[in-house]
Each structure stands twice: as structure tokens, then as C-alpha cells.
Amino acid sequence: xxxxxxxxxxxxxxxxxxxxxxxxxxxxxxxxxxxxxxxxxxxxxxxxxxxxxxxxxxxxxxxxxxxxxxxxxxxxxxxxxxxxxxxxxxxxxxxxxxxxxxxxxxxxxxxxxxxxxxxxxxxxxxxxxxxxxxxxxxxxxxxxxxxxxxxxxxxxxxxxxxxxxxxxxxxxxxxxxxxxxxxxxxxxxxxxxxxxxxxxxxxxxxxxxxxxxxxxxxxxxxxxxxxxxxxxxxxx
Amino acid sequence: xxxxxxxxxxxxxxxxxxxxxxxxxxxxxxxxxxxxxxxxxxxxxxxxxxxxxxxxxxxxxxxxxxxxxxxxxxxxxxxxxxxxxxxxxxxxxxxxxxxxxxxxxxxxxxxxxxxxxxxxxxxxxxxxxxxxxxxxxxxxxxxxxxxxxxxxxxxxxxxxxxxxxxxxxxxxxxxxxxxxxxxxxxxxxxxxxxxxxxxxxxxxxxxxxxxxxxxxxxxxxxxxxxxxxxxxxxxxxxxxxxxxxxxxxxxxxxxxxxxxxxxxxxxxxxxxxxxxxxxxxxxxxxxxxxxxxxxxxxxxxxxxxxxxxxxxxxxxxxxxxxxxxxxxxxxxxxxxxxxxxxxxxxxxxxxxxxxxxxxxxxxxxxxxxxxxxxxxxxxxxxxxxxxxxxxxxxxxxxxxxxxxxxxxx
Numbered sequence: 214x215x216x217x218x219x220x221x222x223x224x225x226x227x228x229x230x231x232x233x234x235x236x237x238x239x240x241x242x243x244x245x246x247x248x249x250x251x252x253x254x255x256x257x258x259x260x261x262x263x264x265x266x267x268x269x270x271x272x273x274x275x276x277x278x279x280x281x282x283x284x285x286x287x288x289x290x291x292x293x294x295x296x297x298x299x300x301x302x303x304x305x306x307x308x309x310x311x312x313x314x315x316x317x318x319x320x321x322x323x324x325x326x327x328x329x330x331x332x333x334x335x336x337x338x339x340x341x342x343x344x345x346x347x348x349x350x351x352x353x354x355x356x357x358x359x360x361x362x363x364x365x366x367x368x369x370x371x372x373x374x375x376x377x378x379x380x381x382x383x384x385x386x387x388x389x390x391x392x393x394x395x396x397x398x399x400x401x402x403x404x405x406x407x408x409x410x411x412x413x414x415x416x417x418x419x420x421x422x423x424x425x426x427x428x429x430x431x432x433x434x435x436x437x438x439x440x441x442x443x444x445x446x447x448x449x
Numbered sequence: 450x451x452x453x454x455x456x457x458x459x460x461x462x463x464x465x466x467x468x469x470x471x472x473x474x475x476x477x478x479x480x481x482x483x484x485x486x487x488x489x490x491x492x493x494x495x496x497x498x499x500x501x502x503x504x505x506x507x508x509x510x511x512x513x514x515x516x517x518x519x520x521x522x523x524x525x526x527x528x529x530x531x532x533x534x535x536x537x538x539x540x541x542x543x544x545x546x547x548x549x550x551x552x553x554x555x556x557x558x559x560x561x562x563x564x565x566x567x568x569x570x571x572x573x574x575x576x577x578x579x580x581x582x583x584x585x586x587x588x589x590x591x592x593x594x595x596x597x598x599x600x601x602x603x604x605x606x607x608x609x610x611x612x613x614x615x616x617x618x619x620x621x622x623x624x625x626x627x628x629x630x631x632x633x634x635x636x637x638x639x640x641x642x643x644x645x646x647x648x649x650x651x652x653x654x655x656x657x658x659x660x661x662x663x664x665x666x667x668x669x670x671x672x673x674x675x676x677x678x679x680x681x682x683x684x685x686x687x688x689x690x691x692x693x694x695x696x697x698x699x700x701x702x703x704x705x706x707x708x709x710x711x712x713x714x715x716x717x718x719x720x721x722x723x724x725x726x727x728x729x730x731x732x733x734x735x736x737x738x739x740x741x742x743x744x745x746x747x748x749x750x751x752x753x754x755x756x757x758x759x760x761x762x763x764x765x766x767x768x769x770x771x772x773x774x775x776x777x778x779x780x781x782x783x784x785x786x787x788x789x790x791x792x793x794x795x796x797x798x799x800x801x802x803x804x805x806x807x808x809x810x811x812x813x814x815x816x817x818x819x820x821x822x823x824x825x826x827x828x829x830x831x832x833x834x835x836x837x838x839x840x841x842x843x844x845x846x847x848x849x850x851x852x853x854x855x856x857x858x
Contacts, residue, residue, distance in 0.1 A: 381510075
């Protein structure tokens with residue numbers, strides 16, 4: 214079983230850019246209305262544990278929340294013999310890298326001049342793309358290894374989207390690239406996002422639904438917490 | 450004023466590389482705004498890829514959406530010979546409607562076919578629409594030659610398949626060119642990758658095509674709008690093509706009576722001739738019976754006078770046409786009643802799929818090949834020889850279809 218966990222993969226853009234590999238046979242929006250806000254850490258934590266983790270994660274506070282590290286035994290990954298999880302928030306993601314992105318994002322909004330903003334935006338994008346290339350390589354190598362569960366977490370659509378969602382060409386190129394990654398998978402896979410993204414001028418903000426797709430099952434408006442059970446079932 | 454430009458459209462299957470070709474044409478002719486190509490190149494590199502020219506189109510579309518580019522549906526580039534306008538055909542519906550209504554007229558077409566995939570259903574439909582719209586200057590490009598290792602055999606196979614189909618619908622391409630839009634083979638530059646091909650590049654081929662004739666150089670068509678009797682009898686009208694001069698021997702159609710131009714009358718001006726596009730008045734040496742709807746021509750090179758017309762129409766009214774209904778036929782200033790005698794074919798303008806043959810109705814946004822019978826003879830021409838008298842509308846109270854004349858009887 215392979216899971217493409219894509220942060221902020223937006224349903225309407227998957228449609229618009231005609232990403233057939235991301236869509237697969239069955240696809241739709243996930244229902245995240247049980248959460249007060251579409252927060253990345255809360256949603257992925259809830260995904261891997263199969264239960265709503267909002268209260269628990271928020272209790273850690275804004276800063277500490279990003280240090281969340283859920284143990285393997287508390288996730289559905291535990292049901293697999295040889296799982297491989299790449300860079301998933303709340304589990305094993307490279308905290309320093311994602312922190313660096315958040316710092317640049319804050320600097321961007323704090324910057325006073327357009328020139329300064331432009332410079333930060335470039336550095337921010339470069340950082341995100343560089344990380345994306347690395348994860349892509351790691352994921353592609355892992356496809357050849359013998360894992361009964363492989364999860365690749367891709368943050369590029371979210372990170373780049375926050376500052377560039379209004380740049381359609383850039384977003385299209387990212388979506389097409391993600392679609393190619395999906396196209397390179399030979400086994401059964403699930404595509405899942407925590408939330409989507411909506412346009413705010415040049416910027417992007419989290420939208421109130423996620424995205425899912427499979428080629429084996431029509432899921433009707435599933436919740437993000439449903440997938441742990443669903444994947445375990447398939448495994449059996 | 451010789452502001453020559455050639456308008457053309459690129460058609461073909463959606464995945465056969467249309468946007469890449471447009472991107473490549475703009476790139477190879479240095480027609481892109483500075484910085485744009487670097488931006489796209491950098492983005493491709495960020496994702497660990499070679500540059501993809503298809504994204505240039507996305508970039509241009511984005512600018513249009515934001516209102517940065519003034520023109521909404523046209524893309525330009527220039528060769529040494531002249532300017533080119535690529536007419537976007539975002540959907541077939543708009544394209545067909547614009548072609549038939551005259552909003553944007555393509556003078557040539559490039560039909561693109563994927564060397565690996567070969568001729569697809571959509572390739573056939575698009576070829577058919579070229580035929581229907583009377584486009585005769587056609588270049589076929591067999592794209593993605595790089596994917597088939599620039600193999601001549603593959604090129605010949607696809608070419609043969611395509612020609613089998615095209616000859617059925619009577620399209621004879623002027624050129625068939627093996628290209629790789631991605632790598633730039635035979636678009637603006639020749640390449641060493643296909644030494645077996647000795648023909649022209651796409652740009653060289655386009656440069657050989659003719660632009661629409663300057664309307665002044667065409668035969669005279671003076672369309673009568675009204676006749677006023679003041680101290681003299683003035684025949685008001687519009688010069689659709691050609692030039693009308695004082696002293697010219699002229700023929701009034703459909704009556705066929707002849708006389709000479711006594712004077713050319715332009716408001717507050719003293720003139721002896723008027724060129725195409727002008728709305729003026731004339732007086733004649735003999736007092737003939739002339740009325741609105743008449744067409745005045747020189748004695749040679751005559752249009753047809755007929756009551757039976759073969760045409761392609763684009764239906765644009767919510768209320769469908771049902772056989773038996775009488776419609777108003779309007780061409781230039783002529784207006785007569787007509788019946789649609791036969792509906793040969795009805796086509797879905799969006800998918801270009803054939804809906805029916807020998808049909809009895811035409812619905813909204815459908816294209817039909819029909820035979821019209823007017824209740825009085827009209828002065829008309831084949832759209833391809835004289836656009837001005839080859840285009841017409843059909844109406845009830847309002848216009849419900851636009852059409853072009855394909856054959857006269």
C-alpha cells in the first residue's frame with residue numbers, strides 16, 4: 214500500500230489541471246468539518262491515529278504543537294511489518310526544515326518594502342523546491358524497496374501555495390509534477406490531503422475540505438480519521 | 450497601407466502538443482516579453498526538469514485573465530516576411546461561431562498530429578471542421594518526432610494514415626512537416642536530427658501562404674442601401690470590395706441592366722472614386738430602377754444570381770429550427786424569405802460529433818450543412834472567393850443563425 218500525503222492539495226485545481234494520476238478512478242473531497250480550523254498538524258495527527266486529535270494538539274500551544282511526535286504504536290502504521298514513512302508532520306518530519314520555512318513566511322509578512330518581500334519570496338520558494346526535490350528522490354528510491362506500507366509526504370503545494378497561489382502557472386507546474394509522481398507508482402495507492410487551498414489575491418489560505426482518491430473504492434465524503442481503519446481493512 | 454499579417458489556427462488532438470508548439474513558435478521568434486521565459490525556465494529547473502514550452506501559453510493566458518495583455522484571444526509573432534496572429538480556439542464552439550460570424554477569420558490552419566499516437570478521432574473531427582469552414586491553406590505537422598527517435602518510417606506511416614482520411618474529405622495539405630515542438634526541430638530552424646527530410650520548416654511553410662486579398666484589389670461589389678431623390682437621384686450604399694470610379698461601366702444585379710457611373714458623392718467632399726469599406730452615394734447616367742438589396746458590379750467577374758444555396762450554418766438560438774419553418778435570409782443589404790430545403794448533416798459544435806444526416810431539425814450551438822431555397826433570386830458568392838457576399842444570417846425576428854456559402858447552383 215502506498216500513500217501520497219500531499220499537503221493542501223486542492224480539489225478544484227486537480228480538476229482544472231486535469232491531473233489524472235492524482236484523480237485515479239474515484240476521487241472527491243474529505244469532510245473536515247469536525248475540526249474548528251484546517252490545521253496541518255492537527256489533521257495529519259488525526260489521520261495517522263484514526264481519531265480526532267484537535268484538542269490534544271492545540272493543548273500544546275502554538276509553538277510546541279510543531280514538535281508533536283506521535284509514537285509508531287499509536288498509529289495505524291504499526292499494523293504493518295515494514296512501513297516506511299517519509300517526512301510526515303507529527304511523526305517524523307524534518308522539523309528544522311519546516312521551521313525555516315515558517316520563519317521566512319513570517320519575515321515576508323513583516324517585510325516593509327516590495328524589494329525585501331521579493332527577495333524573501335524567492336528564498337522561500339527555493340527552499341521549498343529544494344526540499345521537494347529531495348523528498349521526491351527519497352520517495353522514488355523507496356518505491357523500489359520492499360515496504361508493505363510507503364507514505365510520502367509532499368509539502369510543496371502548501372508551502373509554495375501560501376505565497377504564490379495566485380500564480381497559476383507556478384501552481385500548474387507543481388500540480389503537474391505531483392501528478393507525475395503519482396503516475397510513477399506501479400502499485401495500489403491512495404492520494405490524501407489534509408485540506409485544500411483557496412486564493413487570497415496572490416496568496417493562498419487553507420480551505421475547509423481535503424482531497425482523496427483511490428482506484429478501488431468509491432468513498433462518500435470520508436473524514437480524514439476514516440482512512441486509518443480503511444487502510445487496515447485493505448491490509449487484511 | 451500594407452500592414453500584412455496572416456491569421457492562422459492550430460488544431461488537433463488536445464494532447465498532441467498544441468500549446469508546446471505555440472510556446473516554441475513564440476520562443477524561436479523572440480516574441481516573448483523579456484524575463485518571462487527565464488521565469489518559466491527557472492521554475493522547471495526548480496522541479497528538476499528541462500524547460501517545457503507548453504507553460505508559456507499558461508503564462509500568457511494568466512496575463513490575459515489579469516488584463517495585462519490587451520487582446521483577449523490572439524497571440525502574435527513575427528518572421529522576416531510578416532506578422533502572424535495565432536487565433537486561439539479555446540473551445541470548438543467559440544471557434545466555429547467566430548469563423549462563421551466573421552468575428553475572427555483564420556486564413557490558414559496547422560493540423561498537429563502526435564507521431565507516436567497517430568491519427569485520433571479528434572484529429573479527424575478537427576480536419577473536418579477545416580473542410581467545413583473552407584480553409585484550404587493547411588499545413589500538417591507530425592509532432593513529437595523525438596519520442597519516436599526521429600524515425601522516418603513512423604513519419605511515413607502516420608502521414609499515410611492521415612492522407613487516407615484527408616483525401617476522403619477533400620483536404621489537400623500544402624505541406625507535411627516532421628517536427629519536435631519540444632526540441633525545436635523544423636519549427637524555425639532546420640535540424641540534423643532528420644536528415645531524411647529535405648522540406649521547409651514550419652515558419653518557412655507559413656511564409657509561403659497567401660493573406661486575404663486586399664479588398665480594393667477584388668472585383669467591385671457595391672451594395673445598395675437606399676435610393677434618395679433630391680435634385681439628383683442618389684444611390685446610397687457601401688463599397689464591400691473593389692473601387693468604384695466615375696465613368697465606370699456598371700451592371701445592376703439582379704436585373705442585369707447596365708449604365709455608367711455619372712458621379713461619386715461623398716458628404717462634403719469632392720471625389721471621383723471610393724474604395725472598399727466606404728459608405729457613399731453614386732449617380733448614374735441612365736435612370737434605371739434600382740432598389741435596396743441590389744448589388745452593383747463591373748461587367749466582368751460576376752457573382753451568382755440564384756435561389757438555391759448550399760451552406761454551413763451555426764445555429765445560435767434557443768428555439769431550434771424545424772423543417773418547414775420559413776426564415777428571413779439576409780446577405781449584405783438583401784433580405785428575402787427562405788426555406789431550408791434539406792439538412793444534409795448536423796454536427797455538435799463542441800465535440801464535432803455527427804448528430805444526424807438528412808435531419809429535420811437544428812438545435813442551439815449545432816452546425817449544419819444545409820440547402821437553402823430563397824423565394825426570390827439573390828446575389829451571392831462562394832465564401833472562399835468573396836467573403837463579403839458569401840456570408841449571411843438567418844433570422845426570425847432576431848438573428849438565429851450565421852452561415853457561409855459553400856456551393857452555388
